[in-house]
Amino acid sequence: MEPVRHSQTLDRVFHALADASRRGMVDRLAGGPASVTELARPLAMALPSVLKHLAVLEGAGIVLSEKAGRVRTYRMAPQALGAIEAWVAERKARLNRDFDRLEQYLAEQAGQPAAAKERP
């Protein structure tokens, strides 16, 4: 079971990235900070929609913003994608252990040492 707070974080992060426009903004910001205007420019989208998407990303802790005068600048949060990366890595490690066990079982059935096989 996931701790409740971590679970809510994962809900928000996965939800935030389940949208191509928001992933496009992350793509842009992964290359460096950008103002709202710069983020809006390539998108066929009204400014309020852009701001709404940015609010979803900020609420998920993926991006941060700060305002200097009239310009609000967004940037990736430190460890922005860390929660997802850790979650995926943990499941993948367990999956690989499971495949290794299956491989070993099959090798034993075939009378071959498991170590001689390579995983693609």
Add this chain to the structure above:
Amino acid sequence: MEPVRHSQTLDRVFHALADASRRGMVDRLAGGPASVTELARPLAMALPSVLKHLAVLEGAGIVLSEKAGRVRTYRMAPQALGAIEAWVAERKARLNRDFDRLEQYLAEQAGQPAAAKERP
């Protein structure tokens, strides 16, 4: 820009994982295949809801199922989490390059060689 088909895949995968019950099922299946009954047992959830969640995971290509007699067994799909892993890794690599550039810039401003600094 993401190719449309890949974009839809990412939408589905991220959406599928934006739910703690579905992540719980992935957790269970990362340890090995399981029947619907086994998957439903730890959940305080009616069977139709369990099946609905499993259909979302299967639609996203995260799990596969096959039926033998009356028992439907689910297992993780090969490369189930590969799309997300690749997506995150690519953004993280770009972010790190961005941080490296910033670090180098700051080091140059301070008159120190960038190589002497360590990223935490």
